[in-house]
Amino acid sequence: MTILAIPSPDSGVWNLGPVPLRGYALAIILGIVAAIWIGERRWIARGGKAGEVQDLAIWAVPFGIxxxxxxxxxxxxxxxxGEGRTPWRALYVWEGGLGVWGGIAAGALGIIVGAKVKGIRLLPVLDALAPGVLVAQALGRWGNWFNQELFGKPTDLPWALEVSDDTARDAGYAAGTTFHPTFLYECLWCLAAFALIVWADRRFRLGHGRVLALYVMAYTLGRGWIEMLRIDNVELSDVGGLRFNVWTSIVLFVLAAAYFVWSLRAHPGREEQVYDEPAAEPVEEPVDEPVEEPRDVPRTSADDRE
Known part of the structure; x- marks a missing residue:
């Protein structure tokens, strides 16, 4: 047993009377709140209006979950x-099990819908929101700690993770085995990536989706090596010697890097307009009105008046 180790909670659920309070859900909710708060500040700084990020969250959060x-x-x-399984448990989100890639893709779809409704340009708002998502992911990973899940290979490092004896045995290891705390690794990586991206955005005034691309590159770079430490079994867990999520990280990193380079060449600088321009109203052609000819007015002279 490692003398210095990270203990796991005895339980991830606290009952407030008849209401269960789950650590996993709290971590997810806290991450969502942080992402909205950060995104709101960044959106206003980009020229957006206060309150619009909350409006977009109404679309993005349920889509993402x-x-x-x-x-x-x-x-x-x-x-x-399959045999012996309960299909209805697929709906039990509170027990854990949220795929990051599905959440990002569907959440982005929700933002696309919301931005279209509000007349907001998509790339500026995605650039404003992307860094806050990293903070949400960092906080959300602590839900895995509460549920004692998705930890890494055995290790005796001072920061190794302790889990219950039953959890260790279910993973195929002896009671008392300690593991790599991959949830902590990903949390720290996401926070470091957040700081890097915010600095780069302020320093180079990134625009046209390049903050989003940098977010994808930074996250996938960390997710790739962290994923290699994990021992949880997943379908497609070994494709060409790599886990499926490692391949996903590689493909997304390459695509994001290619977009970053293309965008930098095609659209240098940062866009100033963050809203769709209203459609120009048709200009009515002036109608020529007939001009009346001046009438000859008979003149009177002094002799006529006598």
Missing amino acids: VGARIYHVATDHGLYF
């Missing part, structure tokens, strides 16, 4: 379907 759950169930369907 549903997408994250669908991704998890699709890549770990053996946990819910």
Whole structure:
């Protein structure tokens, strides 16, 4: 047993009377609140209006949660379907199991819908929101700590993670085994990436989706090596010697890097307009009105008046 180690909570659920309070849900909610707060400040700084990020969150949050759950169930369907399994448990989001990639993709779709409704340009608002998502991911990973899940390989490092004996045995290891705290690694990586991206955005005034691309590159770079430490079983866990999520990270990193370079060449600088321009109203052609000819007015002279 490691003398210095990170203990896991005995329980991830606290009952307030008849209402269960789950650590996993609290971590997710706290992450969402942080992302909205950071995104709001950045959006206003980009020229947006206060309150619009909250309006977009009404679309993005439910889209993201549903997408994250669908991704998890699709890549770990053996946990819910098949002999001896309970398909209804696929709906039990509070028990853990949210796929980051599904959440990001579906959440972005929600933002696209919300931005279209409000007449907001998509790339500026995505650039404003992307760094805050890293903070949300950093906080959300602590939900894995409460649930004692998604930890890494055995280690005796001073910061190793302690789990319950049952959890260790379920993972195929002896009671008392300690593991890499991958949730902590990803939390710290996301916070470092957040600081780097915010600095780069202020220093170089990134625009046209380049903050979003930098976010994807930074996150996938860390997720790739952290994923290699994890020992949880997932479908498609070994494709060409790499876990499926490692391949996902590689592909997304390459695509984001290619977009960053293309955008830098095609659209240098930062866009100043963050709203769609209203459609120009048709200009009515002036109608020529007939001009009346002046009438000859008979003149009177002094002799006429006599």
